[in-house]
Amino acid sequence: MVEAVEAVRAVSDWQRMRHWALAHMVDDFYQGLVPASIPFFVLERDYSYVAASGLALAATLGSALPQPILGVIADRWRLLWLAPAGLALAGVGAGLAGLAPTYPLVWALLLLSGLGVAAFHPAAGRDARAAADDSAKAMSLFAAGGSVGFFLAPALATPALVSFGVGATALFIPPAVLMGFVLWRHQQRHIRNAVASRRLDGPDRWIPFFLLTAVEVVRSAMYSGINTFIALYWINQLGSARALGGVALAAFLVGGVAGTVVGGRVADRVGMLRTIQIGSAAAIPALVLLRVCPYPELGLAAAVLVGVAVNMPFAVFVKLGQDYLPSRPGTAAGVTLGLAVSAGGLFVPVLGAIADRHGPQAVLTTLCFIPVIAIALAALLPEPAV
Structure with missing residues (x-):
């Protein structure tokens, strides 16, 4: 009987969190795509190791530094489009980088991809918590989605990059756009949860x-x-x-x-x-x-x-x-x-x-x-x- 109850709860957790877990997986796929593609920039375009490190830095700067600021914005305004738009931008920026003809343009596109990742996390974390309610297990599904995405990036991208060259990054644009659209529709259907209707009590510590x-x-x-x-x-x-x-x-x-x-x-x-x-x-x-x-x-x-x-x-x-x-x-x-x-x-x-x-x-x-x-x-x- 206990096992049956646990099974129902597990299904319930997945039903509540599947959109957020899948969106987090797709978003963090592009964080993993950048390091997976950098060796191919070096091999095909003769970028130096310093230049290659600069590409990794662009993605990191874009994804890390703006997140607290975007978190403040997400707390102040609902901005239901922020997470879906950030997800799409992450994929478009990383995907187009492989087609960009010059190093400065590649660098700028990876910076934009990082900004998309940064835009996704605060708003998605806020709304995923509303969907998870007070369950750490449900929230772990959201977090695990990001880990899966980062893991899948080299596994899926490397064969494509080996076969078609660094321009194959463009093949991975559609998943970001599609998942961004799916997440946006999910936000519209579950708008009360999406705006974090469940507000925790107590002072900020x-x-x-x-x-x-x-x-x-x-x-x-x-x-x-x-x-x-x-x-x-x-x-x-x-x-x-x-x-x-x-x-x-x-x-x-x-x-x-x-x-x-x-x-x-x-x-x-x-x-x-x-x-x-x-x-x-x-x-x-x-x-x-x-x-x-x-x-x-x-x-x-x-x-x-x-x-x-x-x-x-x-x-x-x-x-x-x-x-x-x-x-x-x-x-x-x-x-x-x-x-x-x-x-x-x-x-x-x-x-x-x-x-x-x-x-x-x-x-x-x-x-x-x-x-x-x-x-x-x-x-x-x-x-x-x-």
């Missing part, structure tokens, strides 16, 4: 929110570091083939999707703060196991476990941030889904310097200690107001 943001930056630094160096570790340290290094990265990303969903379920049972603490603590043995495992095939299981542990708090960050800022759900979503996630990537150059001196194995050794910072910061977080 900025100090806990800033502490939560710091915890997420630490988590994001771990995620970005593993995402960047795990394949290199497999190839250079464990001596595996390049293909197996790619499988290790895929295993970590799949674990991340699973961890996001599991984190929502755990939070509904034991609470959001405890879920953050469990995920942060579990990351330590998982990372140690990944670092000491001498066999690349067996290490794939450790890569999955690391992905689960590191991503377990992800959906909780979004929901808890909105609980700390009950009158500013768009601002909270903009920071937790955008700025804090991107800020973690700023620490990758530091890890890169460690890798240059001591190899990628030193990066993984360093990352084994990073969760301690997250645990210490999480211990300072207060319970959200009921």
Whole structure:
């Protein structure tokens, strides 16, 4: 009987969140499309590594920095078109970049794509929370959608780019336009939910929110570091083939999707703060196991476990941030889904310097200690107001 009830609730969660989860998947696909396409710009157009880094910077600047501002705008005005329009712009900008003939135009289009991503997250986070009501499990479906999109980008884009060249990015414009239209129609049919009719009570608590943001930056630094160096570790340290290094990265990303969903379920049972603490603590043995495992095939299981542990708090960050800022759900979503996630990537150059001196194995050794910072910061977080 209990299992039947749980099954009904799971279906109900998906029915409520499917448009938001799918839209988040499509939107974040274009965040993954940029790094997947950059090597082809280098190979086909002889861009330098510095120029290639500039393209990644354009997308990051566009997607990260404006999100808090757009969050404030989303909290002040309804702007039901903001999330669908941002989704469409993300796809059109990234898709046209491969057709652009000059570097400045490519850079500008990727910046516009990033701005589209930035426009989507605050408004979508606000309205998805209204649809999820008070369920962390439902909100985890929305968060997991983004992780799936980022994972699918290289898997779907790389074969197209290999076959047709960098101009094949244009093939991925239609999904953004179509999903933007579908989301807009969904907004019109469910306008009361879309404008976040359920307003949380209580004052905004900025100090806990800033502490939560710091915890997420630490988590994001771990995620970005593993995402960047795990394949290199497999190839250079464990001596595996390049293909197996790619499988290790895929295993970590799949674990991340699973961890996001599991984190929502755990939070509904034991609470959001405890879920953050469990995920942060579990990351330590998982990372140690990944670092000491001498066999690349067996290490794939450790890569999955690391992905689960590191991503377990992800959906909780979004929901808890909105609980700390009950009158500013768009601002909270903009920071937790955008700025804090991107800020973690700023620490990758530091890890890169460690890798240059001591190899990628030193990066993984360093990352084994990073969760301690997250645990210490999480211990300072207060319970959200009921």
